[in-house]
Every structure is written in structure tokens, then in C-alpha cells.
Amino acid sequence: MLVDVSFVTKGITNHFSWEKMPMETEDPNQTVVSHFLLEGLMYTAEHPSLFFLLFLLIYSITLTGNLLILVTVGSDPHLCSPMYHFLGHLSFLDACLSTVTAPKVMAGLLTVDGKVISFEGCALQLYCFHFLASTECFLYTVMAYDRYLAICQPLRYPVAMNRRMCAGLAGLTWAIGALHSAIHTSLTFRLLFCGPHRIAYFFCDIPPVLKLACADTTVNELVMLANIGIVAAGCLVLIVVSYVFIVAAVLRIRTAQGRRRAFSTCTSHLTVVLLYYVPPVCIYLQPRSGGAGAGAPAVFYTIVTPMLNPFIYTLRNKEVKRALQRLLGRGSQESPAGSPPP
Numbered sequence: 001m002l003v004d005v006s007f008v009t010k011g012i013t014n015h016f017s018w019e020k021m022p023m024e025t026e027d028p029n030q031t032v033v034s035h036f037l038l039e040g041l042m043y044t045a046e047h048p049s050l051f052f053l054l055f056l057l058i059y060s061i062t063l064t065g066n067l068l069i070l071v072t073v074g075s076d077p078h079l080c081s082p083m084y085h086f087l088g089h090l091s092f093l094d095a096c097l098s099t100v101t102a103p104k105v106m107a108g109l110l111t112v113d114g115k116v117i118s119f120e121g122c123a124l125q126l127y128c129f130h131f132l133a134s135t136e137c138f139l140y141t142v143m144a145y146d147r148y149l150a151i152c153q154p155l156r157y158p159v160a161m162n163r164r165m166c167a168g169l170a171g172l173t174w175a176i177g178a179l180h181s182a183i184h185t186s187l188t189f190r191l192l193f194c195g196p197h198r199i200a201y202f203f204c205d206i207p208p209v210l211k212l213a214c215a216d217t218t219v220n221e222l223v224m225l226a227n228i229g230i231v232a233a234g235c236l237v238l239i240v241v242s243y244v245f246i247v248a249a250v251l252r253i254r255t256a257q258g259r260r261r262a263f264s265t266c267t268s269h270l271t272v273v274l275l276y277y278v279p280p281v282c283i284y285l286q287p288r289s290g291g292a293g294a295g296a297p298a299v300f301y302t303i304v305t306p307m308l309n310p311f312i313y314t315l316r317n318k319e320v321k322r323a324l325q326r327l328l329g330r331g332s333q334e335s336p337a338g339s340p341p342p
Contacts, residue, residue: 033193033212036122038115040108041202041299052109058307059102065310066091068324076323082161083150083265084320086143087313089170090272093139094306097132100125101203101302108202119193122204127185129205129302134231135177140273141235142169144242147266152249180231187223191215205298232277239273268313275305 044051073079073088104125107114117125149157188206191213201208206224210217243266250262314320 033195033197034119035197036117036119036204036209036212037198038104038108038117038202038204039198039200040105040115044109048109052106055102055106055109055303058303059098059106062098062102062303062307063095065307066095068327069310069313069320070095072320072323072327076326079319079323082146082166083143085166086139086146086170087320089139089173090136090143090309093132093136094309097129097136098303098306100128100132105202105303117204119189122199122209123185123189126188126204126206126209127181129181129203130184131177131181133302134180135173136276137232137235138173138176139170140269140276141238142173143269144239144273145169147269148242148245150265151246151262180227183227184224187220191217191220202299203302236277243270264317268317271312272305272309275308276301 041051069091070088073084073091104114104117146161149160153160184206188209191210192215193212194214196212199208199212206220210220213220246262246266250259253259253262314324
């Protein structure tokens with residue numbers, strides 16, 4: 001296929017085809033990719049309309065559920081403890097994380113042009129994804145520390161986890177997540193991409209993008225495994241250590257009701273941690289594995305898990321359920337009782 005390029009006068013934006021835009025490089029025979037084509041998910045091409053409706057339903061539930069949790073936590077005075085403060089951050093992260101990937105997946109199911117993503121758009125999507133995903137990883141660790149203080153050191157908890165400390169820990173997770181993602185994005189897109197342009201994945205992530213680079217990616221893969229591995233493994237170790245102390249403290253509680261109540265505050269967090277950690281391990285520990293089928297684990301923790309988190313926290317938490325009932329009840333009371341008689 002010939003490259004369709006039209007250059008406009010200097011100072012005016014260039015118009016180019018979605019495959020490649022010729023640019024000057026060290027090798028005159030090379031061209032620099034200006035757009036990528038996301039191949040999408042395996043089996044979705046057979047029934048695109050059905051999968052579009054499925055992803056639209058999941059995305060709608062995700063946004064509705066997480067925004068509802070966010071509004072409930074922010075407006076209900078009964079949910080003022082640090083645990084719910086962090087839950088609000090988690091809900092916002094889940095809504096944003098799903099927004100980074102799901103709309104592009106749905107666009108690709110509708111038209112071929114929907115699968116096209118510009119070079120800059122690919123870099124932005126990769127940065128936002130790793131920013132949100134790594135921030136969520138750090139947030140789970142902070143939430144485990146919060147549960148450790150609440151159960152193992154209840155007398156010290158109100159002082160150690162005051163409002164200022166909560167805001168500081170939450171802000172720190174966002175800042176470290178932004179730095180972590182900036183490192184990976186800059187290392188990935190400093191490489192030359194001269195073709196091919198087809199990404200065997202449903203969004204721009206590090207392993208499938210590195211396969212298209214016209215350069216040695218050994219350093220990138222080592223940094224990815226070391227950085228993501230150390231960060232993820234370090235956070236997981238801290239979470240496990242926290243729960244070792246938590247379990248030991250709960251087992252010392254004499255009454256069965258007290259043990260159940262203590263464990264009930266932790267089961268939701270443990271469940272979402274498990275859902276979050278297992279799929280990425282299948283992806284980033286095998287950076288050279290690929291193909292459309294490799295996107296299945298990523299779909300789970302980028303699109304499905306953000307939808308499940310609100311249900312996990314509401315179904316297992318009586319306080320959140322009561323707060324939701326109060327919020328919905330208040331809305332129904334404020335709505336008009338009925339239309340006036342004619």
C-alpha cells in the first residue's frame with residue numbers, strides 16, 4: 001500500500017494516512033510510524049455488535065457503580081473513617097482505568113477507523129493506564145496498612161491515621177504512580193518505530209508496543225520486569241505481612257462475633273487485591289508473549305474488575321449499604337411526590 005502523504009505550507013498541520021508518515025531518519029529508507037492499528041480482542045470480530053453491547057453494558061455499570069460509591073462516601077457523614085476515604089480514591093481510579101481502555105475497544109468494534117490510534121494517542125493511553133494501575137497498586141498497600149492499624153493498634157489508630165495522614169498517603173500514591181508511569185512511557189517511546197504498525201492487543205501497553213520497535217528492547221524489558229516486578233512484588237509483600245499481623249490479632253479476640261466483625265472489614269480488600277494481582281502477573285512476567293489471545297487477562301483487570309469492585313465493597317459492607325440506602329432514600333424524598341391534579 002502506498003503511503004498517502006500531503007504536506008501543507010509550513011506552520012500548518014500535516015495531513016497523513018493512518019499507516020505511516022515519512023520523516024527524516026538516519027536511514028533514508030526508513031519511515032516513522034505516525035499511527036498504530038489496534039487488532040483488538042480474539043473472537044470479537046465474529047460478532048462485533050454483540051461484544052459492543054456487552055462492553056457498553058460493563059462500562060455503564062462500572063461508571064454508575066463507582067461514581068455512586070464516590071458520591072456516597074463523599075456525602076455521608078457516617079462514612080468518615082480512613083477506610084472509606086481510601087475507598088473513594090479506589091472508586092475514582094476504577095472509573096478512570098476503565099475509561100482509558102473500554103471506549104477505544106468499543107470504537108474498534110464499530111468501525112475499522114475506530115481501531116486506529118495516533119502515535120501521541122498511544123503514548124498518552126500507555127501513560128494513563130500505567131499511571132492509574134500503579135496508583136491503584138500503591139493504594140491497595142495503603143489500605144492494608146490502614147486495616148493493620150485499625151485491628152492491631154486500635155488505640156493508636158485515630159492518631160496515626162488522622163485526616164492529614166490520610167490525605168498525605170493518598171497524595172503520595174498518586175505522585176509515585178505518576179512518576180512510575182512517566183519512566184516507562186519515556187523509555188518506551190524514545191525508541192524508533194518504523195513499522196510494522198499493527199499492535200496485537202486491544203490497547204497500547206508496554207509488551208505489545210515494544211514488539212514494534214525498530215531497535216533493541218532488551219533494556220526496556222529488563223527495566224519493565226525489574227521496576228514493575230519490584231514495585232508489584234514489594235507492595236504484595238507489604239500487604240501479606242500486614243495480613244499476617246491482622247490474622248494473628250484477630251485470632252486473639254475471644255468472641256466469635258468479634259472475630260467475624262474484624263475479618264469482615266478485610267475480606268473485601270483481600271478479594272479486590274487478588275483480582276488485581278493475578279492477571280498482571282500473567283502478562284508482565286512474559287513480555288515476549290503476545291497475540292490477540294494475550295489480552296484476555298488484561299480485559300479482566302482493566303474492564304471487569306473495576307465493575308466488580310463496587311459490588312464487592314457494598315455486598316460485604318453493611319455501613320456502605322446503609323449509606324447507599326440513605327442516599328437513594330433522600331433522593332426519592334426530594335423528588336416530586338406526583339403531578340398536580342388537573
